Amino acid sequence: MTHQIIVTTSRRSTVELREQAEQWGKRLGVAFVERSGSLERLCQDNTAQGVLTVTDRRVSYHEPDSGLEYFFHPSMAKVRIHNLQVGRGDPMVTAMALQAGDSLLDCTVGRASDAIVAAHVVGTEGSVLGLEKVPVIAQLTIHGLATYQDSSARLTGLLRRIRVLQADYLDYLRQCPDAAFDVVYFDPVFHEPLEKSQAMAPLRKLADKQPVTPEALEEATRVCRRRVVIKQRYDTPLWAQLGITRTTKGGSSRIEYGIVEP
Ligand SMILES: C[S@@+](CC[C@H](N)C(=O)[O-])C[C@H]1O[C@@H](n2cnc3c(N)ncnc32)[C@H](O)[C@@H]1O
Structure with a gap:
């Protein structure tokens, strides 16, 4: 299985979110991909294991196959x-x-x-x-x-x-x-x-x-x-x-x- 990661935005994107997502792509050295359809489909189409989503709520990393979602939180x-x-x-x-x-x-x-x-x-x-x-x-x-x-x-x-x-x-x-x-x-x-x-x-x-x-x-x-x-x-x-x-x-x-x- 590939460990490739891609970056995208929420379905409803704005110019700012797109710019932020492109910056995240550069920071992680991975491709920015225009959001279309589900995250599962996006990963399949790009042979990626995981996708970082930049939304106006937060930045999260997802692996749709396992249902994993990871984001920063001060936790305990x-x-x-x-x-x-x-x-x-x-x-x-x-x-x-x-x-x-x-x-x-x-x-x-x-x-x-x-x-x-x-x-x-x-x-x-x-x-x-x-x-x-x-x-x-x-x-x-x-x-x-x-x-x-x-x-x-x-x-x-x-x-x-x-x-x-x-x-x-x-x-x-x-x-x-x-x-x-x-x-x-x-x-x-x-x-x-x-x-x-x-x-x-x-x-x-x-x-x-x-x-x-x-x-x-x-x-x-x-x-x-x-x-x-x-x-x-x-x-x-x-x-x-x-x-x-x-x-x-x-x-x-x-x-x-x-x-x-x-
Ligand atoms: C159990 S977690 C630590 C949780 C952390 N104490 C907290 O409060 O959130 C262990 C972390 O160490 C990182 N890690 C493992 N080996 C490392 C290495 N050689 N250099 C830097 N980080 C490493 C792992 O990727 C993982 O994020």
């Missing part, structure tokens, strides 16, 4: 920030020992939920840089962080403070100086999904699923000042593969954070 970040504000804590923040003023490198930024929570904690004196390898995820996250308007102006402000680069984390880490960030974080796709997290299903399907390698962990350990944190399912084979012995429980007992200090 709002609830998690509320938990922090009322003193309930957040297992990721605890595992990172993240504080105001810290710099965080989020190597697997995905939809940036974790990065948004981190931006809340590090505040305006700190910084959050996210990396994402899959172009359609990276570009939707970059666009979403720059344009999404939440009902909370404070949350919208957090989104605008996160910087995201479309990059492979190993390539990026290799060219970082020693101790460049307080914390380096990985949230790789779990080897088996937690059946509860249906919200994660589209991201999981699109994501790069390579596990963290010993080489990536070694680079991350060199690049962090305080610690490297890796999120996984409790029964992950990764702790053994990477020789990680220090772990803390996540919010649900089925999630663990592995911690490595330089």
Whole structure:
């Protein structure tokens, strides 16, 4: 099956939407196709697996064959920030020992939920840089962080403070100086999904699923000042593969954070 992607607009297009869709085509290095008929038909006619639609409501990526739809959304970040504000804590923040003023490198930024929570904690004196390898995820996250308007102006402000680069984390880490960030974080796709997290299903399907390698962990350990944190399912084979012995429980007992200090 082809992995080709195309870009189009909603059925009712305007000059502005068409221009925006053409820009998205350039950004992703894929063809813009005039909208005609269903997305399924459009993909078939262009031998494409997926189609990015630019509408006046949002920009979404669809794979009509599987019914997949993926778009940027702050997801659980709002609830998690509320938990922090009322003193309930957040297992990721605890595992990172993240504080105001810290710099965080989020190597697997995905939809940036974790990065948004981190931006809340590090505040305006700190910084959050996210990396994402899959172009359609990276570009939707970059666009979403720059344009999404939440009902909370404070949350919208957090989104605008996160910087995201479309990059492979190993390539990026290799060219970082020693101790460049307080914390380096990985949230790789779990080897088996937690059946509860249906919200994660589209991201999981699109994501790069390579596990963290010993080489990536070694680079991350060199690049962090305080610690490297890796999120996984409790029964992950990764702790053994990477020789990680220090772990803390996540919010649900089925999630663990592995911690490595330089
Ligand atoms: C489980 S998701 C992360 C979700 C994220 N923590 C959030 O809050 O939305 C893992 C992400 O890491 C990305 N990824 C996997 N390998 C990568 C690599 N080598 N470099 C950069 N990103 C990578 C995947 O494409 C996917 O989007």
